[in-house]
Amino acid sequence: MKGLFVKSKPKTPPEVVCKTRTLLVSLINNAPEFRGNKREEKMAELNKLIRELKTILYGSSESEPVPEACKQLTSEFFKGDTLRLLIGCLPKLNLEARKDSTQVVANLQRQPVEAKLIAAIYLEENLDLLDTLRSGYEDTTMALHYGGMLRECIRHQSMAKYVLESEHLRKFFDYMQLPSFEIAADAMATFKELMTRHKSTVAAFLSKNCDWFFRDFNTKLLESNNYITRRQSVKLLADILLDRSNAAVMVNYVSSKENLKILMNLLRESSKSIQIDAFHVFKLFAANQNKPPDIVNILIANRAKLLRYFADFKTEKEDEQFEEDKAAVVKAIVQLELIVN
């Protein structure tokens, strides 16, 4: 009877949220209704509700999402502690419900209510949730779901700042090298987002944490045994250093002999992609107007080898910018000798 009644009168978006929340509370507390043979039925109901949330937010093949409905849903969702409950219950849900939840959480991050992103306001008061999501990388079954949610949350600048400055940031260096490709690549995607999206935050972070950060970056990522780690990290390094907002950090980086050695080793990799990206970092060392003496010495000691290397160094497709850069690097290296001699 009850089922019929519910069907005949569609729930309003806030009602769907409330009902979901009630069930999540029961589930997380392992309430009687989620025990025994009733569990299955309740789980099915919960899955359906989460699917309903998703449909309201994304629309369906027949209908566009309605902004007013999305607004009501969002505001009800964050009024209660629904996000915390959902994140907590995620491991108990089945695969489909986990995927739906991830999409719901992703969508909620960008729902404006009265011109405010209330998701950000909520998260600021619940920063520990970001730690929960981040620690998902340590659990193979949850990594992709929590990782996906985390990546959506750090699109808010304050959240990115929190994760960057948290002591757990170092753990990303390990996550990126996990044996499972999907998880390692997902962690890399999140890390890249952290290091590139919010320029001022990143610049402030790097200027404070330059030393340990690049030491770990070098040893754990650039010198990793894993091809993908090396390839992605050298590309990320180029992205970071070539960003104008990180100019100060860049100058610092290219003044280090250790860094130069690592990049020169990367130039010798057999992989073309790594070589090219390594070049985009290497050129900064060469272009530096105020090279420290030990950098100059290394470059001179390897001058002949470097020039020979660059003579054969080409991109697959013709690339004018690359050729220009290469010419500039070669010129800088040739001129070095003139200055020193």
Add this chain to the structure above:
Amino acid sequence: MAHEQEKCSKKKIQYPLDSNSYKIIDEIGVGVSAIVYKAACVPMNSSVVAIKAIDLDQSRTDLDSIRRESKTMLLLSHPNILNAHCSFTVDCCLWVVMPFMSGGSLQSIISSSFPDGLSEPCIAVVLKETLNALSYLHKQGHLHRDIKAGNILIDSNGSIKLADFGVSASIYEPNTGQGGWASSSSSASRMMLTDMAGTPYWMAPEVIHSHTGYSLKADIWSFGITALELAHGRPPLSHLPPSKSLLMKITKRLQLSDYEKSNNQKDKKFSKAFKDMVGSCLDHDPSKRPSAEKLLKHSFFRNCKGSDFLVKNVLSGLPTVEDRFRETRIVHKNGSVDGEDEEDPESDSGTPIVKQRRISGWNFNEDGFELDPVFPTESREKQRESDNWDDNVVKQVRFGGETIIQDQKSDNSSDSNSGSPGAAGDDQAEIEAGNIEIIESESNVDGGGDFDRETVVGGLMTLRRSLDEQRQQVGDMIAMFGGEVTREDQLVQLVERLRMEFENERQKNFELEMELEFLKLQISGACTDN
């Protein structure tokens, strides 16, 4: 639900993430930058798996797409979808460990043992299982974007799985679109994608004319083409190599297609239900094509047999996947063998063939159970109802990183063309030569497939004149440079030509200078002599 949870727990079996745990048994497919192996997973009682080894340094696909593909494969869970057990890197290769489907792909089965197609009851089983997968995918908001027999795999027990998500896209995934997240709040009904992926024979018209965007219904079109492929042994027009000039395809097709002949001889009859089902998938208007879910309820699938039926009627007596693969290798000695067996590794590595297509659409001729090309026209007499083909102007269409399946079948010209890159280059040139308007030659839309000979011939004559004109213009350029020609390449070639001219001028200049120098010397010599 219990069913789903059961699958969840089943999925948790963790396959080892290091290459030492696997013993390669045989090669079963090969593509441009990927190889598919049959292998044994040693710590798991040497259970057989398929491993797709993608060379990441060779692959043109960027790592982020590969990440998204493998994530998609990991997070899908449906009995008719081929999952990845796990994936990990081995040097610069990505190993994707998957269940081994001992029957291989339907495409390889057809080309080795059923050149004229499968029987209707068999087709029904295959299509129904595929539809189950498609319906699940679509409900998840995923497009497959490369539905074809080559991506439908069968196991020894007759179970069917849809494979290869190399080009699949998600309408929920914010990363797939460009632009900031604030603007990209995607909605399910707007879910339109505009980039192009897939394999040309199977591609829906709106995918080719991507300016309108396309959605889940593009998969339904490809599904319809796949139905024709299973019925006839190959997709429409595929008896000609995909890289060959489309004009050639058309003339051949309308006049002396061996494809039609063989079908007439066999006089293959298809049921009304089948024709109707396929016809509905091949509606030009995407919105009129039924959804996967609706298709499942079509009468064609009503008395569908089970997987045992496939075991008896398709799998028995079939050469093994390995043997079939070896066979194709022998046929295509010149490298570039299509990895059509376990997977189609080429689709995600993407053979970078850029080609152009000048068909504005297709007409499904239900009586002949064939698909006829529609050409853009200047003097269109019958405007189709609500048709959205605004293509009086023939468009250049780029297929970014598409797979061109080498024609595996009986067509000799394809054999000679598919192998060497040089030949492929020539074909590209031929295509380029035909940047022309084609006169619509079909006169009948909905009903029978009678062609008006006169219109056809007239159209072809105009076509030919136009072609000749174009060919002359582009011919010399192509003769000089060969290779695939896109708009970009054209510019490159223009630059190249100018450079050559410049080089010539410089040479002349140099010679003149030398002469001048020589004369100067003579003069000065004369002077000092004096």
